[in-house]
Amino acid sequence: MPSVTTLCGSSPRRQGVESTALRRSMAGATCVLALRGEVTALALAEAEALGFQTDVRHGRLALGHRTDDLGVAAGIYAVLDGGDIHAWTSNEAFVASVVERWEPPKGRVCVRVERLGGRMKDSSTQTIARSLGGHLSDMACVIDLDRPEHVLRVVLDATSHHVGWGWDVPRTTREGVGARRAGERPFFRPVSLDPYLARTAVNLANGSRGGVLLDAMTGTGGFLIEGALTGQETVGMDLDPTMVDGAKANLEWAMDGRAHRASVVLGDATALASSLPASARGRITGLVLDPPYGRNSHGSHGPWDLLARVLASTTEVASPEGADCCLILPIAPITTADDGVVHDSTKVEPLHGSWEDVVALFEASAWSLRPERWSVRVHGSLARLILHATCAPPS
Template identity: 35%
Template sequence: MIHTIVDSMCIFALGKIRICQEGEFGAWLMAGSIVCLRGWHPALAKAELESLFPNNKLVQLESPRLVMLEGEINLEQARINVNSSSGIQAILTDCIIMDWDGNNNTKRKFITNIGKTIEKSDKSGSIGVFSWRQEGRIQGLSGSELANSVGAITTDLGYSVNLDNPDHKVGIMLDGFSKKVICGWMLDANMDSSGMSSRRATERPFFKPISLDPKLARLAVNLAGGPIDERIILDPMTGTGGFAIEAATMGRNIIAVDMDMEMVEGTQKNLQWAIEIPKSTIQVIQGDATRLSQFIPEQFDKEVSGVVLDPPYGRNSHGTTSHYNLLESTLLSVHEICTRDANLVLILPIKPIKIDINNQLKDDSSIKLLHGEWNDFKKMLTTSGWNVKGKWGEHVHSSLSRLILHATISPQD
């Protein structure tokens, strides 16, 4: 019944938090739900969360990796979001939060309150208890000991033990930054990220050294696409198909375009390798990204709601066309076939900058594009019909960083 996991993650809260008891044992808080995000880039993970839960409001809490998500959620959709996301680790519901003060009485009271919550629930069947920590240790607390104590309570209450495939999961998270411990029912904890690792570029039958990491490709698709539904995602310069693979494995409808037939055939091979039985519409088309309306199937015209674009700066299939002009023409072309609420995620190479993974990029003066000037690019983006909503930096190596830019469509006459 007890499983301890040590990982680096970030935590987000769903629903309003209220103080339910305060006294000699410290402050006791209860929250509706808490979403637990991975820690490789909390700011991007937060943006992905906001995109997947557009009807909820995010409120930053004390820890840089603790955010409250206000409003009700659909539990089934939440499960889908966890298993389809790049940044979401788990979602906890009916949470109890302990502010650790070093007092063992506080810990005992915390465990007692967890037991009462489990006892009052209407759940039946088997239970597994999982614990993990983030942002370092909390002195005087052990996740495995807490999990053992809660596990003993579930056994006393008559629940059977099942770690491999329990009917219900209880999660206990220890946050070293805020010294808080959060416990709740886990909807679906995606503790193992090996699925994305198994799809990294070097594992595919067709790859190039410049291919994106699957976790960034998947996050970009979710940031552009929003909740998983029947809407269309477009990758107008697909290359080896990294975006298409991640979209298709989530069951999203995807159109992948490339002017180079080698890339088209390579993407098709990669999709066949990654997906045994497609659960969505997947089209790989040879074509010019600057003339999309001329060849995109009629049923997809004005139906594209999410665009992901990682321009192939080391591979210009458009001959003498400059990188700047190629990107401008592509953005105008994309605009013509998009819905009126479309989102764009654009990834650009930039000169190395200091990256704060907990925040968006605020200082435009720090952005130095490898191709062109940032101020000229911003003007071009606006004239092409796109408005910047957010931007983040990612470290690649000592000589290169990436700019991840999220934009929304603007009306064009």
């Protein structure tokens, strides 16, 4: 019998700190990624920061070589081993191409077929699931819809008219995200970041780097919590003692007694050489920045001066191997490409200043701004611009 998947969340109180390893370790093997949401290009950049090597992308599907670290990615909906991506033609042709090259594992199996981005002409999830299920039965596989050991997942992507398939690799990232949304935490301020975006930023900045992640202006601890949940050594810092106490409370609430490697300190992000704990100095490999803006969050300097000072200060405490930075800036909503990319020609209007201020900021620093830019809409008058920069090791 066919089955269409619905993935459910569970309380973070029942989770362990997320393992960075996918349960079936096949690092380097070819796999299909089904990417979440509308900002597909950002989701893929996150996967690449975690070591995924992309061969090809079609809409919300990507084919490439995986690493064990993908288990912590926020932008991945499914990781599928041993499969492929095909241009859509028909139910029958698709089933024939799967059966030609699949290698069903031993044990209890089931088939799940689902759609991303709406309905694709002449496609039937039921026909595909029934047909693939029939072939599995013919091969003497045990079909078990309730407790399968292996799930053959098929993803019909209407955004690209392609279909991806493979054996599902279990992941935990989606679990508990709803329960740890900012409004659910003990300490809330309107500045709090969405956990998915915070997770993506943490992975972009420190994905496979392995040193210390610095959340230099931690506020309520949005990045800090995701760093802790992914098992990274993380330092959160804020100039405001109320934020420091609140971030600590949120961190302990999110971790619920489980061991972690995160801490929160009162300090000035423009003077990290003196305010960062000695154990983290010279070991920063990832910097995440969500600088103050608006009535709810006041910076210690003007917006560009503050950022310039924080970037300069971070180079003094960066690892000898260099560091990556993910900067999130509030901007007026803009039109992006279908995959969330902000084209070079698109006029970006930060809430404070101009795009030229951003360029000047990085040009005057030791950080190189990467060309890719992405945007996530917050509401009718606010969006977030996501930028990625790299600080080379000192020569």
